[in-house]
Amino acid sequence: xxxxxxxxxxxxxxxxxxxxxxxxxxxxxxxxxxxxxxxxxxxxxxxxxxxxxxxxxxxxxxxxxxxxxxxxxxxxxxxxxxxxxxxxxxxxxxxxxxxxxxxxxxxxxxxxxxxxxxxxxxxxxxxxxxxxxxxxxxxxxxxxxxxxxxxxxxxxxxxxxxxxxxxxxxxxxxxxxxxxxxxxxxxxxxxxxxxxxxxxxxxxxxxxxxxxxxxxxxxxxxxxxxxxxxxxxxxxxxxxxxxxxxxxxxxxxxxxxxxxxxxxxxxxxxxxxxxxxxxxxxxxxxxxxxxxxxxxxxxxxxxxxxxxxxxxxxxxxxxxxxxxxxxx
Amino acid sequence: xxxxxxxxxxxxxxxxxxxxxxxxxxxxxxxxxxxxxxxxxxxxxxxxxxxxxxxxxxxxxxxxxxxxxxxxxxxxxxxxxxxxxxxxxxxxxxxxxxxxxxxxxxxxxxxxxxxxxxxxxxxxxxxxxxxxxxxxxxxxxxxxxxxxxxxxxxxxxxxxxxxxxxxxxxxxxxxxxxxxxxxxxxxxxxxxxxxxxxxxxxxxxxxxxxxxxxxxxxxxxxxxxxxxxxxxxxxxxxxxxxxxxxxxxxxxxxxxxxxxxxxxxxxxxxxxxxxxxxxxxxxxxxxxxxxxxxxxxxxxxxxxxxxxxxxxxxxxxxxxxxxxxxxx
Ligand SMILES: NC(=O)c1ccc[n+]([C@@H]2O[C@H](COP(=O)([O-])OP(=O)(O)OC[C@H]3O[C@@H](n4cnc5c(N)ncnc54)[C@H](O)[C@@H]3O)[C@@H](O)[C@H]2O)c1
Ligand SMILES: NC(=O)c1ccc[n+]([C@@H]2O[C@H](COP(=O)([O-])OP(=O)(O)OC[C@H]3O[C@@H](n4cnc5c(N)ncnc54)[C@H](O)[C@@H]3O)[C@@H](O)[C@H]2O)c1
Numbered sequence: 213x214x215x216x217x218x219x220x221x222x223x224x225x226x227x228x229x230x231x232x233x234x235x236x237x238x239x240x241x242x243x244x245x246x247x248x249x250x251x252x253x254x255x256x257x258x259x260x261x262x263x264x265x266x267x268x269x270x271x272x273x274x275x276x277x278x279x280x281x282x283x284x285x286x287x288x289x290x291x292x293x294x295x296x297x298x299x300x301x302x303x304x305x306x307x308x309x310x311x312x313x314x315x316x317x318x319x320x321x322x323x324x325x326x327x328x329x330x331x332x333x334x335x336x337x338x339x340x341x342x343x344x345x346x347x348x349x350x351x352x353x354x355x356x357x358x359x360x361x362x363x364x365x366x367x368x369x370x371x372x373x374x375x376x377x378x379x380x381x382x383x384x385x386x387x388x389x390x391x392x393x394x395x396x397x398x399x400x401x402x403x404x405x406x407x408x409x410x411x412x413x414x415x416x417x418x419x420x421x422x423x424x425x426x427x428x429x430x431x432x433x434x435x436x437x438x439x440x441x442x443x444x445x446x447x448x449x450x451x452x453x454x455x456x457x458x459x460x461x462x463x464x465x466x467x468x469x470x471x472x473x474x475x476x477x478x479x480x481x482x483x484x485x486x487x488x489x490x491x492x493x494x495x496x497x498x499x500x501x502x503x504x505x506x507x508x509x510x511x512x513x514x515x516x517x518x519x520x521x522x523x524x525x526x527x528x529x530x531x532x533x534x535x536x537x538x539x540x
Numbered sequence: 541x542x543x544x545x546x547x548x549x550x551x552x553x554x555x556x557x558x559x560x561x562x563x564x565x566x567x568x569x570x571x572x573x574x575x576x577x578x579x580x581x582x583x584x585x586x587x588x589x590x591x592x593x594x595x596x597x598x599x600x601x602x603x604x605x606x607x608x609x610x611x612x613x614x615x616x617x618x619x620x621x622x623x624x625x626x627x628x629x630x631x632x633x634x635x636x637x638x639x640x641x642x643x644x645x646x647x648x649x650x651x652x653x654x655x656x657x658x659x660x661x662x663x664x665x666x667x668x669x670x671x672x673x674x675x676x677x678x679x680x681x682x683x684x685x686x687x688x689x690x691x692x693x694x695x696x697x698x699x700x701x702x703x704x705x706x707x708x709x710x711x712x713x714x715x716x717x718x719x720x721x722x723x724x725x726x727x728x729x730x731x732x733x734x735x736x737x738x739x740x741x742x743x744x745x746x747x748x749x750x751x752x753x754x755x756x757x758x759x760x761x762x763x764x765x766x767x768x769x770x771x772x773x774x775x776x777x778x779x780x781x782x783x784x785x786x787x788x789x790x791x792x793x794x795x796x797x798x799x800x801x802x803x804x805x806x807x808x809x810x811x812x813x814x815x816x817x818x819x820x821x822x823x824x825x826x827x828x829x830x831x832x833x834x835x836x837x838x839x840x841x842x843x844x845x846x847x848x849x850x851x852x853x854x855x856x857x858x859x860x861x862x863x864x865x866x867x868x
Binding site for chain 2: 303342346351352353354355356357358360363366367370371373374377378454455
């Protein structure tokens with residue numbers, strides 16, 4: 213089977229590709245070819261035993277999708293997007309990439325015709341929801357995003373459901389929780405601190421915490437995110453019905469609980485590297501974010517997290533990213 | 541004040557324009573000019589005391605919106621759309637008109653710049669909801685449309701909320717119930733029978749009822765629809781907050797209740813003109829439609845219907861469309 217990954221050079225994309233190459237199969241089907249697409253060239257995986265093709269183009273160009281579909285990939289993982297902060301700072305760019313890019317892809321799939329009917333897994337986000345919220349956001353709660361990024365994701369969800377209903381493709385949208393611990397360097401995302409306060413202290417670095425300890429948020433590890441993608445790529449979609457977009461399971465934790473977990477797993481020294489520096493702007497943004505979910509549909513459909521507690525999230529990060537070591 | 545009506549030649553558009561011309565003002569502001577736009581030429585109103593300009597162009601052409609905005613209309617009523625059945629039969633046409641047309645309009649408003657910030661009233665539909673439903677659809681129920689038309693309306697809702705949040709315009713989306721009694725000839729809409737079974741018997745004609753008497757649906761009169769539009773065009777939108785799209789009040793009635801009301805208002809002879817001819821296809825379509833709503837937000841924000849019972853709907857139709865007479 214041929215798999216196409218869009219946004220393959222990104223954080224989640226790289227981890228998905230590593231997993232696909234390690235597994236060698238998707239569900240019970242042998243992987244025979246993988247195409248990695250991104251606007252920046254994805255790295256050629258070392259020692260891959262499966263043919264891997266790297267394609268570099270701008271997904272938002274209407275002409276980009278057709279050549280990617282020429283070999284008829286059976287499963288398409290669509291992770292290409294610009295993040296919330298960038299889509300808010302550059303209105304046109306956000307709509308062009310996060311909305312029009314996706315629409316070009318859907319149209320290109322439809323244009324193939326001749327019975328081509330790929331599984332399309334789309335990474336949506338909990339940013340499709342906007343405050344005020346119930347204590348837990350359930351599976352029937354409305355989408356009223358408070359960012360352009362969330363709006364673009366919500367629109368793509370609607371399109372994917374309609375293109376699926378019309379028989380043009382077999383789409384599944386998965387609303388990822390905030391991925392924590394995000395590896396790499398601190399970035400400019402307003403949500404960055406949720407990962408920074410774990411990752412940086414583990415590396416012996418100071419991290420800034422801009423909100424109060426009682427801020428609750430919805431997290432899943434990179435390992436869980438990859439698990440969700442694989443499941444969405446292999447599950448029997450007949451069980452889903454027409455509501456093709458699902459809030460993924462996760463873990464609700466306050467910042468205080470994150471820090472307590474870090475102390476349990478690593479000790480007082482590590483935690484002492486977190487510096488509290490309240491930032492009213494970030495506090496304002498975060499106040500509009502989802503805190504907690506009940507994700508019954510996703511769980512019934514077989515989506516599961518790789519962690520039961522925030523301690524697990526930290527341990528998995530130390531194992532997966534730090535070779536089991538941290539700066540004590 | 542200058543008002544622009546898109547879709548002005550349509551059923552609701554014509555009634556809105558009649559009301560605006562009769563009132564001479566919108567809220568407490570004098571109307572100084574009205575532009576009527578449609579892809580088919582709107583009729584020049586007789587005896588209008590306000591300058592009325594007729595513009596005919598295809599709203600889905602990217603270039604159509606800019607000239608309409610040149611005189612900076614302060615209030616825009618956007619009613620242009622193709623209906624559910626047509627959007628389902630012609631996928632491309634539905635997306636072109638119902639989605640891209642609206643997006644061109646929003647972009648053209650944003651492109652004006654220089655502080656232009658019109659009120660935009662958008663007619664959405666209860667078709668943004670798809671079964672299964674709770675007994676009453678509340679203000680926080682999710683949008684999972686089961687038609688391309690409903691998908692297009694739901695996407696426009698998201699866009700209007702985002703363009704409003706970003707400060708490009710002042711948008712309000714109103715989800716109209718099914719308008720009943722729809723005047724004119726029977727059309728091909730699957731929902732047509734809800735009006736046909738009232739309108740045709742009143743005119744001495746037979747009407748076909750393709751579903752069973754216990755089918756419940758959500759109705760409002762044309763008079764109510766015009767009232768909603770006027771209120772959305774004049775209300776203080778600060779009270780709405782970021783959730784800019786509202787399910788409008790209406791009246792839940794079963795087909796049996798509709799017929800009983802018709803008999804109360806007109807007698808047995810009229811009702812005898814309804815012929816029951818169950819149609820499994822229409823029954824299947826209608827099974828996926830909303831039945832009943834609780835519309836607390838809209839009511840709190842001042843939206844009210846012009847009728848308390850289905851009897852009122854029938855009486856208003858006889859008064860407004862039939863000069864007080866019917867074929868007994
Ligand atoms: N990381 C999270 O916490 C999180 C949470 C919810 C949803 N998501 C979604 O999951 C997906 C993957 O997230 P991530 O953290 O790996 O993001 P990322 O930013 O690391 O990766 C996204 C990739 O998309 C690529 N891309 C951007 N514009 C492109 C274009 N025009 N053409 C081709 N490629 C383009 C980027 O180059 C990047 O490699 C995204 O769709 C994101 O919106 C992520
Ligand atoms: N009537 C209902 O029961 C109902 C219910 C819910 C929502 N709505 C919505 O309310 C609005 C008005 O409904 P209506 O019953 O008056 O519909 P209608 O079909 O009578 O009127 C729509 C008008 O839009 C015009 N139009 C279509 N395509 C156009 C284009 N490309 N450029 C310019 N104009 C174009 C048509 O010519 C028509 O005059 C529509 O947006 C409809 O979707 C109606």
